[in-house]
Amino acid sequence: xxxxxxxxxxxxxxxxxxxxxxxxxxxxxxxxxxxxxxxxxxxxxxxxxxxxxxxxxxxxxxxxxxxxxxxxxxxxxxxxxxxxxxxxxxxxxxxxxxxxxxxxxxxxxxxxxxxxxxxxxxxxxxxxxxxxxxxxxxxxxxxxxxxxxxxxxxxxxxxxxxxxxxxxxxxxxxxxxxxxxxxxxxxxxxxxxxxxxxxxxxxxxxxxxxxxxxxxxxxxxxxxxxxxxxxxxxxxxxxxxxxxxxxxxxxxxxxxxxxxxxxxxxxxxxxxxxxxxxxxxxxxxxxxxxxxxxxxxxxxxxxxxxxxxxxxxxxxxxxxxxxxx
Numbered sequence: 359x360x361x362x363x364x365x366x367x368x369x370x371x372x373x374x375x376x377x378x379x380x381x382x383x384x385x386x387x388x389x390x391x392x393x394x395x396x397x398x399x400x401x402x403x404x405x406x407x408x409x410x411x412x413x414x415x416x417x418x419x420x421x422x423x424x425x426x427x428x429x430x431x432x433x434x435x436x437x438x439x440x441x442x443x444x445x446x447x448x449x450x451x452x453x454x455x456x457x458x459x460x461x462x463x464x465x466x467x468x469x470x471x472x473x474x475x476x477x478x479x480x481x482x483x484x485x486x487x488x489x490x491x492x493x494x495x496x497x498x499x500x501x502x503x504x505x506x507x508x509x510x511x512x513x514x515x516x517x518x519x520x521x522x523x524x525x526x527x528x529x530x531x532x533x534x535x536x537x538x539x540x541x542x543x544x545x546x547x548x549x550x551x552x553x554x555x556x557x558x559x560x561x562x563x564x565x566x567x568x569x570x571x572x573x574x575x576x577x578x579x580x581x582x583x584x585x586x587x588x589x590x591x592x593x594x595x596x597x598x599x600x601x602x603x604x605x606x607x608x609x610x611x612x613x614x615x616x617x618x619x620x621x622x623x624x625x626x627x628x629x630x631x632x633x634x635x636x637x638x639x640x641x642x643x644x645x646x647x648x649x650x651x652x653x654x655x656x657x658x659x660x661x662x663x664x665x666x667x668x669x670x671x672x673x674x675x676x677x678x679x680x681x682x683x
Contacts (some may be wrong), residue, residue: 359381359383359384359556359557360384360385360387360551360554360555360556360557361381361385361387361555361556361557361558361559362383362386362387362388362389362551362552362557362558362559362585362587363377363386363387363388363389363558363559363561363633364389364558364559364561364563364569364570364572364573364582365374365389365390365391365406365410365561365563366390366391366406366561366563366564366567366568366569367391367393367394367405367406367408367409367410367424367563367568368407368409368423368424368602368603369561369562369563369564369568369594369601369602369603369664370388370390370391370409370410370561370562370563370568371409371410371412371414371418371423372423372508372602372664372667372670373559373561373563373664373670373674374386374388374410374413374414374561375413375414375563375667375670375676376664376667376668376669376670376671376673377416377559377670377671377674378485378488378671379667379671380670380671380672380674380675380678382402382682383487384487385487385489386487386488386489387489387490387491387551387555388410388414388488388489388490388491389492389493389548389551390404390407390410390490390491390493391406391489391493391494391497391563391567391568391569391571391572392404392406392407392470392492392493392494392571393493393499393500393518393536393539393567393571393638394406394500394518394519394568395407395497395499396447396499396517396518396519398444398447398449399437399442399444400461401454401457401458401460401461402457402461403447403449404460404470404474404492404574404615404635405424405455405519405582406568407474407490407492408424408453408456409423409424409425410490411474411477411478411482411490411511411613412424412425412426412481412640414428414445414481414482414485414488415478415480415481415482415483415484417481419520419591423452423504423602424448425450425453426450426453428451428452428576429451429453430450430451430539431448431449431450431451431453433449433450433451434446434447434448434449434450434452435678436493436538438461444540446520446523446524447519447523448523449564456477460473460477461550463476466572468526469495469545469546469666470492470494470495470545471491471492471495471545471546471547472484474490474491474492475489475490478490484498489547490534490546491545491546491548491551492545493544493545493548493571493572493575493578494542494543494544494545494575495540495543495545495546496541496542496543496573497538497542498536498537498538498539498542498571498599499517499518499536499537499538500517500518500534500535500536500537500567501515501516501517501518501534501535501536501537502515502516502517502518502521502531502532502533502534502535502608502611503515503531503532503534503535504516504521504525504529504530504531504532505529505530505532508609511529513532515535518567519666522604526604527604527607527608528576530607531607531608531610531611532568533611534566534608534611534612536570536571536574539571539574539576540576540653541574542576543575543576543577544575544576544577544578544581548578548581548648549577549578549581550673552578552582552584552585552587553581553585554588555585555586556587557587557588557590557678558582558585558587558588558590559589559591559592559674560590560591560592560625560633560634561588561592561593561594562579562593562594562601562662563601564593564600564603564605564608565594565605565609565621565624565625566605566608566609566654567608567616568613569625570612573625573633579633583628583632583633584635587594588633588635588636588677588678588681588682589623589628589634589636590632590635590636590638590658590677590681591625591633591634591636591637591638592638592639592673592674592677593618593621593637593638593640593643593661593662594621594643595616595617595618595621595643596618596640596641596642596643596662597642597643598607598616598617598618598662599616600616600618601662601664603662609621611623617641617643617646618639618640618643618646619643619646619649619650622634622637622650622653622655622657623649623650623653623655626653626654626655627639627653627654627655629654630653630654632654632655634655635655635656635681636655636656636657636658636680636681637650637655637656637657637658638657638658638659638660638662638676639657639658639659639660639662640659640660640661640662640663641660641661641662642657643659644659647659648677656681658676658680658681660673660676660677661673
């Protein structure tokens with residue numbers, strides 16, 4: 359069985375761990391978001407790819423949900439002592455090795471997809487049927503417009519990481535821009551994986567800054583629509599709030615309500631112009647199923663709390679079985 363998962367970082371890694379638990383013999387290709395990527399201290403950092411890599415490789419910090427297990431922070435403490443910029447970003451000492459290695463390979467001319475494969479060779483050697491692909495080898499970065507009375511027009515643009523980490527998503531998000539998306543192309547292997555998949559799963563990651571950029575890469579929205587496999591999406595909004603992260607701060611910026619059914623309608627049905635065949639809502643949002651069905655999507659309802667890989671595996675299997683039936 360060939361499965362493709364579209365995923366962001368923390369929620370995407372937990373979801374993919376459950377998919378692996380549900381289908382231990384499957385070939386799983388994870389298409390990871392790279393629009394969160396940022397250059398700090400001269401290093402190219404790929405937060406979502408790294409969280410997926412560490413978590414599924416057994417080296418991630420499960421309590422924080424990101425970064426390395428048994429991490430220390432002496433390097434960033436030294437940077438603060440020097441008065442360096444961007445010390446608000448959680449750059450751990452173990453994590454630093456990944457960024458140094460990645461940046462050196464990129465500087466040598468290797469594309470991000472090849473660099474990611476080399477990094478995963480260490481972490482995923484135990485599971486050769488698991489593959490991580492960046493959505494694109496081209497640089498794409500998400501910027502967020504926020505109010506600033508002192509700036510021209512009363513607003514300024516900041517990198518998503520600054521908005522998310524340094525500002526804690528507290529300023530109102532006035533607009534979201536994906537810099538470089540128009541010129542980006544799918545990374546090698548992504549379109550082939552979708553064309554040959556038996557199952558495509560859209561994880562419960564942030565619809566604006568995780569799944570949104572993947573589908574916005576020119577060609578990928580159409581590739582998902584064209585796959586012969588069923589495409590099943592899972593809501594990350596439970597009971598009117600994101601189960602992880604701060605998607606509620608960004609959804610209004612793209613005109614989508616913080617509501618499970620609204621996100622499903624935003625992705626849309628393949629019977630129209632969208633990408634999904636079925637949309638899985640949490641049991642607490644069952645009343646919204648009719649709204650999903652009216653949009654041409656098949657609504658499925660289950661307990662979507664990812665309390666463990668086994669719990670996630672359970673609701674993934676049940677959803678896939680219902681769609682197959």
